[in-house]
Amino acid sequence: QVHLVESGGGLVQAGxxxxxxxxxxxxxxxxxxxxxxxxxxxxEREFVAAINRSGGTTYYADSVKGRFTISRDNAKNTxxxxxxSLKAEDTAVYYCAGVVGSFYYTRQDVxxxxxxxxxxxxxx
Numbered sequence: 023q024v025h026l027v028e029s030g031g032g033l034v035q036a037g038x039x040x041x042x043x044x045x046x047x048x049x050x051x052x053x054x055x056x057x058x059x060x061x062x063x064x065x066e067r068e069f070v071a072a073i074n075r076s077g078g079t080t081y082y083a084d085s086v087k088g089r090f091t092i093s094r095d096n097a098k099n100t101x102x103x104x105x106x107s108l109k110a111e112d113t114a115v116y117y118c119a120g121v122v123g124s125f126y127y128t129r130q131d132v133x134x135x136x137x138x139x140x141x142x143x144x145x146x
Contacts, residue, residue, distance in 0.1 A: 024047060024050070026119070027138070028043065028044050030042040031140030033143045034142075036109055036110055042105065044101045045098075045099060050122075054075055054120040055075050056075075057071065057133060058072070058119075059116070059119060059130060062114040070086055073093070074124065075124060080126065091104040109144060115140065117137055117139045
């Protein structure tokens with residue numbers, strides 16, 4: 023099992039940047055594919071970005087491509103989401119998720135483990 027804890031959320035002006043972190047417990051973090059999802063008020067949770075267990079392959083939602091970067095440090099049991107050029111529509115609770123696997127995954131129902139979420143608010 024793995025326990026996930028997100029951090030790094032906050033209030034930022036449009037055009038600004040934030041870096042989210044997701045720290046994982048356990049000694050098998052490098053076996054987990056990781057993903058970031060978000061849920062805006064009144065909307066369903068949606069896929070943002072995913073990374074395979076080695077960090078060599080990433081995938082992004084069209085809405086964040088070119089602005090967000092997912093990365094991981096397996097030595098630190100942490101996955102990151104660097105968010106640049108933030109827009110008001112990026113306002114949401116951001117969740118990290120993990121699943122044992124060798125690929126990257128965009129579907130929420132694939133993931134077994136979820137963090138509690140961190141709020142990101144972008145003011146326009």
